[in-house]
Amino acid sequence: MSMEEALQTFFAESHELLQEMEDRLLAIPALAEEDRSETINAIFRAAHTIKGSAGLFGLDGIVEFTHVLESVLDKVRAGQLMMDADMVSLFLDCKDHVARLVELQESGATLSTDDQGKGNELVARLSVYLTDTPQAAVAPAGEASHPAPAHPTDSLALESLGGNVLDNDNWHISIEFGTDVLRNGMDPLSIFRYLGTMGHIVRVVSFFDRLPALSELDPESCYMSYVLNFHSEADKATIESAFEFVQEDCKINILPPHSRVADFVEAIKNLKQDDLRIGEMLVKSGTLTQRELDAVLAYQTAQEQGDSASQDPHKRPLGEMVVQAGIVQPEVVEAALHKQIQQKKAKSRQQQSIRVDAEKLDTLINLIGELVIAGAGVNIVAHRSGQTDMLEAASTLSRLVEEVRDSALNLRMVQIGETFNRFQRVVHDVAKDLGKEIELEITGGDTELDKTVVEKIGDPLTHLVRNSIDHGIEPADIRAARGKPAQGKVRLNAYHDSGSIIIEVQDDGGGLNRDKILAKAIEKGLVEPGIDLPDSEVYQLIFEAGFSTADKVSNISGRGVGMDVVRRNIEALRGNIEIDSQYMAGTTIRIRLPLTLAIIDGFQVKVGNAHYVIPLDMVIECVDLPEENINDGHDSNYFSLRGEVLPYMRLRESFEVTGETGKRESVVIVKYGNTRAGLVVDALLGEFQTVIKPLGKLFERLRGIGGSTILGTGEVALILDIPGLVQQMIRKSHHETSRASVKE
């Protein structure tokens, strides 16, 4: 390639680089601080490459100017300077000026005084960033005419004085030839000539300090050492190959040019392979040659052995050694170390989690469901056979199945945090719409629950959060009047509580107005007047379909239709919803959900010939039905448990089961939320792993039944919907109390 052709390439390349520089500069303001480094690096590289290439062609004007620009960019890159909007526009001006300089070169025109002035002004403005005392830096922008002494701080500036080619764009090769080189038929000069075919030897400095007086001289020994400044596009291994025949008895040190450092760092970053050692990484990136690595490693081993003898087991890291030996620049080693740490991190993350198709997981859960049922079958057969070894095997099997089931279900567990975090945006948007200032606080984000539940809880939660912001949190003026901080607070919280997960939506707003709700309910005929309802039940009224207190409706949300849907959604997940509220102080809505939807530990009971399963989490204890209640028929719905009055219900009556009554009746005490109640059954059959099969469409609306399961014998058992039954009992008792009070 002739000089002219090369120059044309330089012009074309420069324009491309400048365009890239501009694009990157314009992208900067939109980037977050931590995402900028790559872009800044690209800008720096563009400036650096232009400077380096311009230097090759002896375009001093461009070199001088880009050098100052590069120095500022270097500070930005090193994090010593922040790139603000001013700096971006300054850099854009600089880019234009460089483009102008390149164009002038291209057209062969000389620098006009205008351009000169512009350049000086820009240099002055850039120099502001280079001086360590920013206060003194304000002035230079004005006095544009004498910029030259404005960058005395910069040691790099000296480089461009030495010659057209900057030292730091060249390979630095130092070589101390062994005494026998000449005798072995090698001539350093021919090696240099060979090097010359790979690039351009910019400078050779000969050292002859080992040279003795002529009388002492062995004319066949070599006493010379050289330092070469070598410009080449070849990689390190290729350059090293020039010394192939002499390297055994020579000390060779090849230090890559500074401009290569960025490339090496880049190469290290892009290394695809995992698990590389520092040395391997350096070799792969081309910084270190295999021979150098071997030598350093051998030295390290030797040192180690020496050290262990001298009771000092300090092993110096390879990176440190190669830097100290001057083979590799410290920046490159740093990049390699960084990469290594990243790899380790990535690896540990990989080990922590693995992505699995949700469908595969569902298949597994289904299979385990079947396994549980089959296991129950085996158990029954074992019991029937009465063989001890068979029973033992069966019980081991059951235990394992149980463990497998638990871990399989665990696979489906995900943290609720991600769902919670989505609400930051919801809160931000809704608050902005309503002109309120709201802070969202999230706690318990690491609480785990079933993936299906997480997916389905999003909508109801959104509704509740919107509600809190709209109706809960008061406008700023009212808050001020009530002595609350102007910024409202919505809190999302999650925690585990005996087989359930509790999700709370809390606000520090106005709370529910009990009287207003009650009045509305009476007006709507939902509650009969004169009955004293507990607070929690009054609040439950807001979940009734079409319920809304008039002055609370807005276009964002209305506690009418929406809350009704929320409740139904939650109930579809076998959950329930409670409200705690203090007028003027705030509201807490508490959603209680089962941890999983697929398999539960059940408690099997029998009424007549029918089997029922009660979720074991909800069973508190089992007692015999007290004598006085045995024949009390329909009149009484309460019995006394150690002095505590509990409502109870005969499943036989509720489900209209026919068939023989057992000899005695048992009561299973269940608890749901804060309510306890008794269920009267004929027989207690004990714990039973239950795979929940959803009810068919036809039976979906059945009250008191939550699902079905298949027993080991192949029979079907119905799973009781305890929340539904408990509520039914409470409602019934209220109804009767109120009817009783009306009669009176």
Add this chain to the structure above:
Amino acid sequence: MTHGIPEAGPLQLSGEVNIFTAAAIREQLLARLETSPRLEIDLAEVSEIDTAGLQLLLAAKLTCQSKGGDLTLVHHSAPVLDVMDLCNLTHVFGDPVVISSN
């Protein structure tokens, strides 16, 4: 030519000044140095020079200087200039040379 020219006249080197001839040339140089620390070497006929030759000349120069004299090289042939240029040694010898165009 006004001063420093040894009585014996310049030492003429010709042909190869390399590892093969270095020993012999060294003897010649040493012999010359016996008489005077001032030495002039005419390189016009040197057809080839290598590192061995180069360091020989260097050593001679240093030795002359250490004895208060100097070594002057004249009429550098093209191969000599080429090598001195390559190794950047011209200024070390400090002799006036015709600077090559490349």
